[in-house]
Amino acid sequence: MKKNILFLLIMCIVASCATKTKKPEQRSKFMKGFSTYYNTLFNAKDALNSEFTSRDKGHKDNFYAPYIPILTFEDQPLGSDLGQSAAFAENSMKMAEVNQPPSSGRGAPGMPPGMPGANGNTPGMPDDLQNKGATTLEIAEAKAQKAITKYSVIRSGEEKNKKIFDAYMILVQSRIYQNKAVQALDALNYVFTHMKDDKRLPLARIYQGVAYAKIKDYHKANEAFAKLKGEDINKSYAKLLSIYYSEALLDSGKPEEASAELDRAFELNSDRKLKSRIAYLRGQVYENLNQNEKARESFTQAYKYASDFEFEVKSQIAIAKTFNGKGDYNGAKNYLEGISKKGTYASRKNEFYYALGLMANKAGKKDEAQDFFKKSLFEKVSDPQVRGLTYYEIGKSYLEKNDYIGAGTYYDSALTVMTYEPSKILLKDQSTYIKKISKNYYLIKKNDSILSLAKMSDTQKTDFFTKYIAKLKAKEEKEEQERRRAERNKGFDNGDYSANSIFANNSNSFEDFGVTTKGFYFSNTGTISKGTSSFKQIWGDRALADNWRFSKKMASIEDMKNEALGVTSAPNPRRFEPTFYIEQIPTDQEKLGQLKKDRDTASLGLGIMYQNYFTNTTLATKTLYDLVDVKPEEKVMLQALYEIFAMNYQKTPQASERAKQILLTDYPYTSYAEFARNPKNNSFVKSSEDVENEYKKAYALYESEKFGESREIIDQTIQKYPKDALIPKLHLLNAFNTGKLSGKEVMILQLEQIALNYSKTPEGIKAKEMLNYLKSELSFQATDNKGNSLPQQPGTTAQPVQNQSNNIPQNPDNSQLLQSLQEVTPPKSENKQKQKSNKQKETIPDNIPTMPK
Numbered sequence: 001m002k003k004n005i006l007f008l009l010i011m012c013i014v015a016s017c018a019t020k021t022k023k024p025e026q027r028s029k030f031m032k033g034f035s036t037y038y039n040t041l042f043n044a045k046d047a048l049n050s051e052f053t054s055r056d057k058g059h060k061d062n063f064y065a066p067y068i069p070i071l072t073f074e075d076q077p078l079g080s081d082l083g084q085s086a087a088f089a090e091n092s093m094k095m096a097e098v099n100q101p102p103s104s105g106r107g108a109p110g111m112p113p114g115m116p117g118a119n120g121n122t123p124g125m126p127d128d129l130q131n132k133g134a135t136t137l138e139i140a141e142a143k144a145q146k147a148i149t150k151y152s153v154i155r156s157g158e159e160k161n162k163k164i165f166d167a168y169m170i171l172v173q174s175r176i177y178q179n180k181a182v183q184a185l186d187a188l189n190y191v192f193t194h195m196k197d198d199k200r201l202p203l204a205r206i207y208q209g210v211a212y213a214k215i216k217d218y219h220k221a222n223e224a225f226a227k228l229k230g231e232d233i234n235k236s237y238a239k240l241l242s243i244y245y246s247e248a249l250l251d252s253g254k255p256e257e258a259s260a261e262l263d264r265a266f267e268l269n270s271d272r273k274l275k276s277r278i279a280y281l282r283g284q285v286y287e288n289l290n291q292n293e294k295a296r297e298s299f300t301q302a303y304k305y306a307s308d309f310e311f312e313v314k315s316q317i318a319i320a321k322t323f324n325g326k327g328d329y330n331g332a333k334n335y336l337e338g339i340s341k342k343g344t345y346a347s348r349k350n351e352f353y354y355a356l357g358l359m360a361n362k363a364g365k366k367d368e369a370q371d372f373f374k375k376s377l378f379e380k381v382s383d384p385q386v387r388g389l390t391y392y393e394i395g396k397s398y399l400e401k402n403d404y405i406g407a408g409t410y411y412d413s414a415l416t417v418m419t420y421e422p423s424k425i426l427l428k429d430q431s432t433y434i435k436k437i438s439k440n441y442y443l444i445k446k447n448d449s450i451l452s453l454a455k456m457s458d459t460q461k462t463d464f465f466t467k468y469i470a471k472l473k474a475k476e477e478k479e480e481q482e483r484r485r486a487e488r489n490k491g492f493d494n495g496d497y498s499a500n501s502i503f504a505n506n507s508n509s510f511e512d513f514g515v516t517t518k519g520f521y522f523s524n525t526g527t528i529s530k531g532t533s534s535f536k537q538i539w540g541d542r543a544l545a546d547n548w549r550f551s552k553k554m555a556s557i558e559d560m561k562n563e564a565l566g567v568t569s570a571p572n573p574r575r576f577e578p579t580f581y582i583e584q585i586p587t588d589q590e591k592l593g594q595l596k597k598d599r600d601t602a603s604l605g606l607g608i609m610y611q612n613y614f615t616n617t618t619l620a621t622k623t624l625y626d627l628v629d630v631k632p633e634e635k636v637m638l639q640a641l642y643e644i645f646a647m648n649y650q651k652t653p654q655a656s657e658r659a660k661q662i663l664l665t666d667y668p669y670t671s672y673a674e675f676a677r678n679p680k681n682n683s684f685v686k687s688s689e690d691v692e693n694e695y696k697k698a699y700a701l702y703e704s705e706k707f708g709e710s711r712e713i714i715d716q717t718i719q720k721y722p723k724d725a726l727i728p729k730l731h732l733l734n735a736f737n738t739g740k741l742s743g744k745e746v747m748i749l750q751l752e753q754i755a756l757n758y759s760k761t762p763e764g765i766k767a768k769e770m771l772n773y774l775k776s777e778l779s780f781q782a783t784d785n786k787g788n789s790l791p792q793q794p795g796t797t798a799q800p801v802q803n804q805s806n807n808i809p810q811n812p813d814n815s816q817l818l819q820s821l822q823e824v825t826p827p828k829s830e831n832k833q834k835q836k837s838n839k840q841k842e843t844i845p846d847n848i849p850t851m852p853k
Contacts, residue, residue: 044143
């Protein structure tokens with residue numbers, strides 16, 4: 001017996017020594033697979049699992065983003081099939097991305113020849129992995145590389161150790177999660193090259209699509225997924241493929257195809273939580289496609305399969321958002337109100353009230369919706385974003401009533417609590433627009449009130465303010481009664497320290513806020529700072545005034561409106577005297593004129609803002625027509641008429657007709673009128689090409705001092721084209737020809753006719769300027785042979801100048817006039833292309849109105 005035992009020991013020792021002398025590539029495949037898993041690969045898998053677990057704990061769904069991810073980290077059943085189960089982690093990276101910079105090297109130390117990265121190194125990663133700066137993903141990557149290096153068995157170009165596939169899947173995942181998708185693709189190429197016959201190859205191809213999607217190469221990603229979808233793969237891979245493919249389609253901007261793939265994913269996956277998340281995402285896709293009925297059905301399925309409380313609540317809100325207003329509103333309302341009072345749902349009552357408000361709005365019950373939104377504000381906050389959206393909905397109702405102060409107040413409140421940044425950015429823009437509109441709106445109201453009061457007689461003013469004072473007295477009396485009632489009911493600190501007073505058990509006049517320093521309270525800056533903060537939390541912002549406890553907690557919307565209108569809220573001893581108000585009404589006509597001018601300018605801006613900021617064409621048109629009716633100055637009138645016509649002529653031509661007729665009748669020779677005649681002409685041409693050519697000929701003859709020929713061309717053109725936009729310029733040029741041929745007197749007659757007929761055009765204005773100059777120079781001044789002035793003889797009168805064609809004044813005004821005549825004269829250019837471009841510019845008139853966006 002002893003001999004047998006000794007013999008066995010000797011044989012074991014010999015076998016052990018023989019094994020040590022074998023080269024790595026000669027080792028048993030079984031032993032290699034066993035060592036791979038129970039040594040390095042187990043550690044790599046454990047590191048990756050730790051990463052999934054830690055990320056899962058930090059994962060929180062963002063229900064306000066366009067789409068939620070389907071998979072989360074707790075969907076990672078890392079078990080026997082490591083590669084397949086680890087694949088479930090990928091999608092959850094969309095909410096908790098690891099922003100590790102890509103490694104400069106691609107490889108792993110000691111990898112077999114021909115493998116990706118065989119000659120590379122992982123920076124900062126020693127073999128013993130004791131570097132304290134290494135992340136969990138870097139450890140998983142290095143361990144997977146080590147397993148591949150030590151235990152790979154390559155024979156005839158093929159990998160014989162099946163566990164190496166799992167090592168590569170860990171390597172690929174860890175690289176993808178570190179934003180090293182290109183390096184992950186390198187590793188996958190090795191798998192496709194050396195493991196062609198592995199049955200798990202579809203999983204590698206799924207990861208290939210994921211890696212392409214990571215680098216935003218959606219064409220290759222969808223191509224890989226679509227090709228794999230057409231093959232016969234096992235059900236577990238098909239589940240994974242349907243999830244990744246649907247999200248890749250969404251990322252590539254194909255929501256219709258994504259919705260079909262999500263239907264497939266919903267049918268393939270049986271896990272309740274997974275089905276719930278797929279249904280919710282599908283509902284979001286349908287909602288963005290404006291298919292509210294399908295979205296509502298999908299959100300209902302999400303609620304049915306929901307496995308956590310948060311998801312149940314958000315699904316209910318999503319169902320309410322897609323309510324079409326045609327269903328059983330009362331039934332849905334009673335249901336939501338009922339569950340909001342049950343158990344843990346009561347803690348989310350503010351969210352359910354918000355959902356009820358949305359449903360009421362869809363059902364057309366605006367007042368009921370506002371009641372629900374206000375109830376939501378009185379409940380405890382469970383989600384700051386929902387609180388912000390509630391403020392937004394209330395503000396939107398004020399905006400619909402054109403109450404911009406009220407809307408701006410609630411929008412500002414929404415901005416302070418919202419957590420989803422894209423929503424905050426959009427709301428911030430709207431809040432800025434509202435502030436601009438409010439400034440103009442209340443300036444108009446204030447100036448209108450002052451101008452209306454200024455037009456009243458003294459008796460009318462006295463009657464008006466007497467009625468106002470009566471209302472003011474009634475209001476103050478009511479507020480005083482409310483103050484006294486609050487004092488009696490709530491026992492505010494007015495010296496009442498009875499047992500029923502809320503101050504009865506308060507032994508300290510000031511809180512110490514944890515400050516141990518003794519002495520006078522206000523001598524310590526720490527106590528003052530903390531006391532101020534605590535006061536604001538309890539009482540809000542208060543004005544320094546008597547009876548501050550009985551006053552409103554903070555400035556009301558009405559107070560803000562009064563401030564915008566210039567109505568002071570501070571009581572004045574003379575506030576009950578009509579003369580107090582009458583004395584403040586301006587009587588100076590210059591000041592009243594400036595008030596009207598400011599009001600008109602603000603009205604123009606307000607109408608344009610209504611259209612540009614909120615696309616409220618109806619309100620913008622009404623505002624601008626109201627401005628037209630009060631006869632503003634000409635430039636404001638023209639701009640208002642242009643804006644009315646431009647925003648209405650395509651969709652509501654009947655609304656633009658009045659503006660068009662005013663432009664054509666009162667301002668026929670302006671660029672605005674030309675736009676009204678031909679709004680579809682993008683080049684904004686004022687005149688026909690034939691008339692322009694004739695004008696250029698006439699002007700060229702004028703410059704060549706062929707005044708008669710120039711006049712003939714002008715007369716013929718005016719007779720042939722009497723309504724062309726260049727007619728005023730032709731008449732003005734003709735006046736210059738006349739001045740050269742017939743003298744000043746005849747020229748003056750023509751200029752007077754131009755000033756009368758075209759008073760509202762630039763040519764009419766220039767004619768007036770010329771008349772002022774020429775008429776001041778009409779008297780005849782006698783001179784001797786040397787040109788010296790002779791004294792006027794007594795009893796004689798100055799004689800008009802006859803035929804002084806060569807004495808047409810050439811002062812700066814005249815130069816400007818000549819320059820204006822040259823507006824359509826073609827400039828000399830070096831090439832035809834430039835000349836053609838300039839020709840287009842020549843036809844554009846001065847003061848072109850800004851085209852609406």
